[in-house]
Amino acid sequence: MRLDLLPRARRSRRLDLLAPALAFLAAVLIGGIAVAALGVPPGQAFLTYFVAPLSEVWSLQEVALKAAPLALIATGLAFCYRANLWNIGAEGQYVAGGLAGGWVAVAAHGSQGPTAWILPAMLLAGTCAGIAYAMIPALLRVRLGVSEILTSLMLVYVAQLLLDYMVRGPLRDPQGYNFPQSVSFDDAARLPLLMAGESLHAGVLIGLVGIGLAALVLTRTLFGFEVRTVGASPRAARFAGFSDARLTLAVFAISGGAAGLAGICEVAGRIGQLQPEISPGYGFTAIIVAFLGRLSPPGILLAALVIALTTIGGEGAQIDLKLPLDLTRAFQGLLLGLVLGADVLTRYHVRIVPGGAGAKGIP
């Protein structure tokens, strides 16, 4: 037996929108079976995973705080992936941004005089550091033809170790009892809270503005058109006179800058100091978010919310139902696989050829 994928004559818009919803439903069903096998009633697990995080103010804020960096990084990555460039080092660019911006905060710690410049300088330094860090794989690719996949990934570990060294060495809090962490940032170096006494901070707004801007750039500017053209058809992009090298540098700058900005927002928002770990793997999870959101900013926003929701729900399930955290990760992976699979089915239909002998003979 052989399965043939035959392109559909035309793509149905309704199917396009329906496919991810059906994929999500299938993932929930399969997840339910796994949960039942672990001895927990699936209905109860569903409530804990998907409903409980939406029922309380604090957990809603948690979802937003987790979704914001994911969405911002994934939006940047979408530019790369649309152009068929594979930056998988957003985690490193995020760390570079957090480190550089945090450094500004540490340097300005306890300074007398005006303080209004500190936060903008931190955000700027974080963004620029993310861009600069992303330029390494981009330039290596443009100049020497080095695979950006390997270099961007390996630079993640370099950035993490650099951060680790800095918080244990030059940036360590002298009064911190030798703990590997910097001083706590001054208030002027923290992102303002949106509601007094709550945890939601301005980083969420920055994320939203970033996504809106990205949507505008992708659909309404010549540069966005360039990115889309290169992704859809490199030969046609050359016919349009778009330069490969310039575009490579530009999309790496965008994704690096977005990741760096997300990094400093997290450091200046929730964490408030530099420490060895400033990311629960946002830079990697954002890759999943980018593809779940089909590389479009609105889709990415939705995908980031779903992933954040399941992560928060997963923490709850760990506490209330004693379900392992790995189950959450497996669910997220399953969801990605199903969404990508559903995407294929919107573009092709499957024909089962009984007795077919695989790819043999002329088409």
Next chain:
Amino acid sequence: MAPASLAPGPPGGPTPLFGAYGIVKRFGAFTANDGVDLEIRAGEIHALLGENGAGKSTLMKILYGLLEPTEGVVTHRGDVVRLANPEAARALGIGMVFQHFSLCDNLTVAENIALVMPAALTGRALAERIARLGEDYGLHLDPARPVWSLSAGERQRIEIVRCLLQDPKLVILDEPTSVLTPGEAEVLFAVLERLRDEGRALLYISHRLDEVRRLCTRATILRGGRVVGACDPQAESARSLAAMMVGTQVGEVRPKTARGTRAERLVLDRLSLPAPGLHGTPLRDIALRVAGGEILGIAGIAGNGQAELFDALSGESRAPAPGAVRLDGRAAGHLGINARRRLGAAFVPEERNGHAAVPPMSLSENALLSRHATAPLTRLGLLRLGAARALARRVIDAFDVRGAGPDPAAGTLSGGNLQKFVVGREILAEPGILVINQPTWGVDAAAAAHIRQAVLDLAGRGSAVVVISQDLDELFEIADSIAVLHAGALSRPVPTGATGRAALGLLMGGAGEPDPRGGEPAVAPAIGTVAPVR
């Protein structure tokens, strides 16, 4: 595959070898075949004619088991058969020679043939059978040669041999002469006539009506997925056949009105470029001059440097010396494609999908593709989508581009309509210099006439035009002079009136100069001497 109930009786005459009755094939809402009947008898060459999008390919694929019909039956000697896949079709004795060869360039002739043969038949036994077929039919092939070193004609011979090794009762040929020189086509025709005389049936699909009239005794004509007529092509003129295909009388192109300025607008001066890839063709010392109002035709067989020459003219590959390319007197060899567009040049590449246009994008976005640098379609980096839509609309109106919806995706248009859009997009820019590669490749007769007329009119308004085409009829119809590209070198242009098909055919085969690829003797005077037998 068990015979089922008897098929609808043939309307007179003996039971056909193969029949297709009431074939309906739907893709979603689109009906590609709508109640098509076709009967093919042993010992005939049956032509299947129709515009692009008329449903020829769909019908062909159904007969070869690549598609299953939504409704209708296929019969073999009167028995209903089910063709679920190509294996089933081959088992019934149906063979196919595809328009686009499915060969592995890096394998030898014998290896490519072995790929589709039963595993038992390999090595010496296979080589012997290839040799015997070669003797019998004049299809000489050296089994040990790698495919990349072969000409298009030789590659097609592999496809035909692959097909004949299975002793087919019906051979389907899809546009078989589109890549051949006139000489090579003659060799093919002799083989086809031989196969017919052996009592095999041939289904012959071609745009070239002269060939159909020469070879075929029956023709079925499709339009819009339905059979609109059947005739004996030898009793018709090429003109009347074309009229049946498009449903209206096809107008001849009007000659240009003015002869132009005679000032040289496009000059190539000893342009040489290395081959762009492993199997690319280097350009060797190409020189040409095209004056305003003039159309220079560049003939040649596919793969002799047409794509490389086009890229060098468009700026997609740049020349080492700025002066090697001059546009309206300005050195442009070092300039990219948009800089050349700003100098008043425009370009239409051969491949519509993925080069001249991006299939998933709308027509207005495809208008941006080549016009964003020269038309007011952006402001401060922002797209003026309304202006792009208006431009696309003007092209659609001026060139009668038909498609679904007001701004359809390029990929949903038929080949002819997309080509009209692509050509119209460039011609509406009123370029002083137009370079166009295979302007009517795979385009129906009406669209081709429209495109040729538009090119002629542009030259009549004083533009210099270079038309690269494999279709000699087309070049004779519109070009003022014709040069031949062979193995990356360009012959001296000859006025169209002072040359003929035979002379050009010789040049296309590389006669008069040693073939730099060290391949076969270039001319194909008779069967059996085309390729050296080693």
